[in-house]
Amino acid sequence: MDQGVEPAAPGKSAVRPHRLPPEAGILLVLLALALAFELLGWLLVGQSFLFNGQRLVVMILQVSVIGIIAIGVTQVIITGGIDLSSGSVVALTAMVAASFAQSSDALRAVYPTLTDLPVVVPVLAGLAVGAVAGLVNGSLIAATEIPPFIATLGVMVTARGFAKWYTRGQPVSMLTDAYAALGSGVVPVVIFLATALIFHVALRYTRYGKFTYAIGANREAARISGIRVGSHLVVVYTIAGVLSGLAGVLTSARAISGQAGMGLMYELDAIAAAVIGGASLSGGVGRISGTVIGTLILGVVTSGFTFLRIDAYYQEIVKGAIIVAAVIADQYRRRRRLTAT
Amino acid sequence: MSPEPAAAPPPLLELRRVSKSFPGVAALEDVSLELRRGTVHGLIGENGAGKSTLMKIVAGVCAPDSGELRLAGRSVRLSSPRAALAHGIVMIHQELNLMPSMSVAENIWIRREPLNALRLVNHRELNRKTRALLDELTIDIDPATEVGVLPIALRQMVEIARALSYASQLLIMDEPTSALTERDAERLFAVIRELKARGVGIFYVTHRMEELAALADEISVLRDGRHVGTSRAGDLSRDALIRLMVGRELPALPAAATAIRGPAALRVRGLEVAGELHEVSFELHAGEILGVAGLVGSGRSELAAALFGLTRRTAGSIEVRGTEVTLDSPQAAIACGLGFVTEDRKDTGCFLGLSILENLEIAVLDRDFVRGGFVRATAAREACERMARLLRVKTPGLDERIENLSGGNQQKVLLGRWLLTRPGILILDEPTRGVDVAAKAEIHALIAQLAAEGTAVLMISSELPEILAMSHRIMVMRQGRVSGVLERAVADQVAIMELAAWTRA
Ligand SMILES: Nc1ncnc2c1ncn2[C@@H]1O[C@H](COP(=O)(O)OP(=O)(O)OP(=O)(O)O)[C@@H](O)[C@H]1O
Numbered sequence A: 001m002d003q004g005v006e007p008a009a010p011g012k013s014a015v016r017p018h019r020l021p022p023e024a025g026i027l028l029v030l031l032a033l034a035l036a037f038e039l040l041g042w043l044l045v046g047q048s049f050l051f052n053g054q055r056l057v058v059m060i061l062q063v064s065v066i067g068i069i070a071i072g073v074t075q076v077i078i079t080g081g082i083d084l085s086s087g088s089v090v091a092l093t094a095m096v097a098a099s100f101a102q103s104s105d106a107l108r109a110v111y112p113t114l115t116d117l118p119v120v121v122p123v124l125a126g127l128a129v130g131a132v133a134g135l136v137n138g139s140l141i142a143a144t145e146i147p148p149f150i151a152t153l154g155v156m157v158t159a160r161g162f163a164k165w166y167t168r169g170q171p172v173s174m175l176t177d178a179y180a181a182l183g184s185g186v187v188p189v190v191i192f193l194a195t196a197l198i199f200h201v202a203l204r205y206t207r208y209g210k211f212t213y214a215i216g217a218n219r220e221a222a223r224i225s226g227i228r229v230g231s232h233l234v235v236v237y238t239i240a241g242v243l244s245g246l247a248g249v250l251t252s253a254r255a256i257s258g259q260a261g262m263g264l265m266y267e268l269d270a271i272a273a274a275v276i277g278g279a280s281l282s283g284g285v286g287r288i289s290g291t292v293i294g295t296l297i298l299g300v301v302t303s304g305f306t307f308l309r310i311d312a313y314y315q316e317i318v319k320g321a322i323i324v325a326a327v328i329a330d331q332y333r334r335r336r337r338l339t340a341t
Numbered sequence B: 001m002s003p004e005p006a007a008a009p010p011p012l013l014e015l016r017r018v019s020k021s022f023p024g025v026a027a028l029e030d031v032s033l034e035l036r037r038g039t040v041h042g043l044i045g046e047n048g049a050g051k052s053t054l055m056k057i058v059a060g061v062c063a064p065d066s067g068e069l070r071l072a073g074r075s076v077r078l079s080s081p082r083a084a085l086a087h088g089i090v091m092i093h094q095e096l097n098l099m100p101s102m103s104v105a106e107n108i109w110i111r112r113e114p115l116n117a118l119r120l121v122n123h124r125e126l127n128r129k130t131r132a133l134l135d136e137l138t139i140d141i142d143p144a145t146e147v148g149v150l151p152i153a154l155r156q157m158v159e160i161a162r163a164l165s166y167a168s169q170l171l172i173m174d175e176p177t178s179a180l181t182e183r184d185a186e187r188l189f190a191v192i193r194e195l196k197a198r199g200v201g202i203f204y205v206t207h208r209m210e211e212l213a214a215l216a217d218e219i220s221v222l223r224d225g226r227h228v229g230t231s232r233a234g235d236l237s238r239d240a241l242i243r244l245m246v247g248r249e250l251p252a253l254p255a256a257a258t259a260i261r262g263p264a265a266l267r268v269r270g271l272e273v274a275g276e277l278h279e280v281s282f283e284l285h286a287g288e289i290l291g292v293a294g295l296v297g298s299g300r301s302e303l304a305a306a307l308f309g310l311t312r313r314t315a316g317s318i319e320v321r322g323t324e325v326t327l328d329s330p331q332a333a334i335a336c337g338l339g340f341v342t343e344d345r346k347d348t349g350c351f352l353g354l355s356i357l358e359n360l361e362i363a364v365l366d367r368d369f370v371r372g373g374f375v376r377a378t379a380a381r382e383a384c385e386r387m388a389r390l391l392r393v394k395t396p397g398l399d400e401r402i403e404n405l406s407g408g409n410q411q412k413v414l415l416g417r418w419l420l421t422r423p424g425i426l427i428l429d430e431p432t433r434g435v436d437v438a439a440k441a442e443i444h445a446l447i448a449q450l451a452a453e454g455t456a457v458l459m460i461s462s463e464l465p466e467i468l469a470m471s472h473r474i475m476v477m478r479q480g481r482v483s484g485v486l487e488r489a490v491a492d493q494v495a496i497m498e499l500a501a502w503t504r505a
């Protein structure tokens, strides 16, 4: 493997270590948490936590939507950016998609003449709205060079406003069965895992992925190396927007309605999942596999506390602590690397 | 060694059998050294020999695996740079460590800002102290300037000023002059002599042999992490030192073949960039190495940036191989066959955090190694391994992170990145900055060979010997203008400096 490179001087190659993939650490955390709940389960409620297929499905189901958003957010974070707009985009896309998914039974449909449409119409409408939101994010960042934090904060507020304005605050209900089916059963789980696989491959094996990492590692060097930094960022934010749109479609399908208050704080959970999974807010570092594990950690904590019938307050306290611990671990890793320079 | 009198005071610093390894590399093995008060101890060795690592141990930046540090006869443990500072040990790092968005004064006095009665920062006093310090170094910068806007040489001077502000007893300089012009370097040397007279002990790491001759009292040589010898300055000839350092004979510099002056590869006419360049016109021929000399701030790097489409030109035309081109973006420049090795490794060169492989392949990825959006990983790796071998990059493997390489090896990787593009026109900005003598000779040979094969090379360098040895013609810049072009035959240091100097009566 390494024989291509000049052999290190004698005595220098002896200590070649075994390097674990960076996910090993958080995978261990995931297992430890699951085992802790298993143990507490037997002690406190006399039940198994893990050996209950239904609970596991529900657990992943609960976090699938967050996971899909987190996949987009991870890519944004790798470029050194951040996306605060995802939660609001979920609400807006949920509203728009639901409005094209109403059945003819609906009394006051948003578009009375457009009911009982085939399911692809609302889905495409939702994805398109997500894409537009992402495009706005990306274009603002690329064209005006305002910090991603500010640009996406603006879109976050605006998109929530649009979501409320769309029906003057009224929820959109009475959706077709075909649409509702998208959110039921294991469909969201399958979509989450498929999306993860696609972007895992995209980040690791395609030009798109290589450029994404390069921009995050050193934007100026990326520019000089001939990467169109601006248009690449537009693509990355648009992908994140489309994934938020997908999350919006699944959210409304699962609730069988669209509401302007949907997706509240989802952006923070998604960022947390990415960061727990090892993505570094300073850019250049992050992997989809890590984000998936980060998402599952959030899922285990949420359903673990519900399972133990412990108040939701504690759940939030623990979640917060895990996020901070993950960032501290990231800092520590980085500091160890930086002593090298 | 001369017999020491019995009651000699203990040396300022004594290193005893210091060892340090990193995953995959034994960076230092059993190194023992002494530094006496009021002396300059030169430290040389090839890229990756362990010089910076040793100095970082002395400065408390990293901890040795084993061995002992004795300061004035007492054993000490330096667990952090702060602990080292408390002992009066200050280090000027090889890579700059300044905060670009803060002012020069704030950078220098960070954590030690003078306060007023309300315990707020006293900016007047802050700027006054900075002014005094900068005057001592005869640097003309406004203390309130943001560091980020300064050219790299001035940033280096700021870094030096910061180190001096600590009034330390032990100063470490890791390649302080690699970004400086000879003139700035001379000022630094004057300061060093002054510090020496005050009894400060100085470790001085460099790849420039001439500097050691001028400054050092003792010289130690590291090779592959081992201390292979210490001698009094002047006891060993330059060649003997180099032999110690590399353990073999160096390839002689290829007497650059007189330019087979091919057709003009690049023709620049009346190039203007607002506030940076004025009426720059020149021609660069295939197979030619055109050296670009000038003082810091003379517009050399700005010229490179304009040619590569990084800044917008306000007037002028550029022709590549006879066709007029716009060159308004790096993509356009690369498409025209230009390559550009920038001067600042850390800011605009390396992708820190990514692997050597990823750093090498990035500029050609799209053109050579992507099919249907997917990267042909094996082909890319093979090409990069070939390049790493050609440049003799010293590393356990291409998956190593680039920040784990020594400075000189990072430079080779960046050069490799652009050689992979097989550029017709190669712009090099300080191509051998921080590169050891052996590697420098290799890189020089490589550049000469590229030119012989028909590449047009524009080589910016602040090292006049390098410019004089390598170039077929030398273009001198001053205040954003071309102040003259010298043929190799008539060029010498004096002629260049005359054209470069700011004030000419
Ligand atoms: N944090 C680290 N992790 C892994 N390897 C490291 C680290 N720091 C240094 N090394 C390795 O240790 C060796 C010595 O590096 P060092 O930076 O001390 O060299 P140097 O003599 O200063 O070289 P240069 O002249 O190029 O600056 C090199 O092989 C380098 O790759």
Ligand SMILES: [Mg+2]
Pocket (backbone or CB within 6 Å): B051, B052, B053, B094, B174, B406, B407
């Ligand atoms: Mg070094």
